[in-house]
Amino acid sequence: DADVTQTPRNRITKTGKRIMLECSQTKGHDRMYWYRQDPGLGLRLIYYSFDVKDINKGEISDGYSVSRQAQAKFSLSLESAIPNQTALYFCATSDSQGLAKNIQYFGAGTRLSVL
Amino acid sequence: SQQGEEDPQALSIQEGENATMNCSYKTSINNLQWYRQNSGRGLVHLILIRSNEREKHSGRLRVTLDTSKKSSSLLITASRAADTASYFCATVPGGGSNYKLTFGKGTLLTVNP
Numbered sequence: 001d002a003d004v005t006q007t008p009r010n011r012i013t014k015t016g017k018r019i020m021l022e023c024s025q026t027k028g029h030d031r032m033y034w035y036r037q038d039p040g041l042g043l044r045l046i047y048y049s050f051d052v053k054d055i056n057k058g059e060i061s062d063g064y065s066v067s068r069q070a071q072a073k074f075s076l077s078l079e080s081a082i083p084n085q086t087a088l089y090f091c092a093t094s095d096s097q098g099l100a101k102n103i104q105y106f107g108a109g110t111r112l113s114v115l
Numbered sequence: 116s117q118q119g120e121e122d123p124q125a126l127s128i129q130e131g132e133n134a135t136m137n138c139s140y141k142t143s144i145n146n147l148q149w150y151r152q153n154s155g156r157g158l159v160h161l162i163l164i165r166s167n168e169r170e171k172h173s174g175r176l177r178v179t180l181d182t183s184k185k186s187s188s189l190l191i192t193a194s195r196a197a198d199t200a201s202y203f204c205a206t207v208p209g210g211g212s213n214y215k216l217t218f219g220k221g222t223l224l225t226v227n228p
Contacts, residue, residue: 001223004157007211017117028209040220041220042210042218042219042220042221043158043203043216043218044218045216048215050145057213073127085182088155092157092158099146099163099165102145102146102163102207103160103163104158104160104161104216105160106157106158107157108156108157109155109156109157111155
């Protein structure tokens with residue numbers, strides 16, 4: 001089984017709909033991240049969480065919200081989806097100690113299309 | 116904004132050849148990492164080089180770092196078709212907030228059999 005699991009893998013939705021992307025991990029890491037990737041661009045950070053009670057905005061948080069339900073679960077919500085949120089979304093985790101906290105482990109991604 | 120910028124954007128080589136990708140960045144770093152992404156999949160960490168290191172090896176990978184030029188290179192020797200992927204550099208800033216990775220736009224490597 002994958003260490004970082006994202007569901008769903010693919011989703012098509014309509015403008016204005018609320019949608020939630022889920023991420024769970026079995027790596028025991030405290031830190032979790034949500035990124036989006038657009039064609040020809042690198043990854044951009046949406047939100048990150050260092051533990052259940054510590055959630056922070058990233059580079060492009062407008063239009064998104066997150067919930068850290070447990071150490072192992074971090075979900076991303078689009079309250080009212082719009083077409084320019086069509087992208088590939090990745091969840092990642094990292095350890096919180098030493099040099100290892102800099103290395104991130106990624107899920108397989110959720111491909112989201114907003115029509 | 117992107118911290119790292121990879122060059123070239125795309126690279127096509129024959130199996131067995133070496134592939135070199137470059138990354139330039141703008142501000143001081145704690146470390147620089149390279150990740151690989153197979154088409155439509157998640158990124159996989161390849162190698163990390165600290166700011167006080169100049170060269171690092173891992174199997175067929177060789178990474179160099181020149182902090183005076185704010186640049187890094189990734190060399191893949193004796194490439195294989197399975198190396199076909201996008202390669203991203205990512206930097207961790209110097210200073211206390213060394214948690215956040217900033218990714219470049221990537222180099223798409225195609226290795227032809």
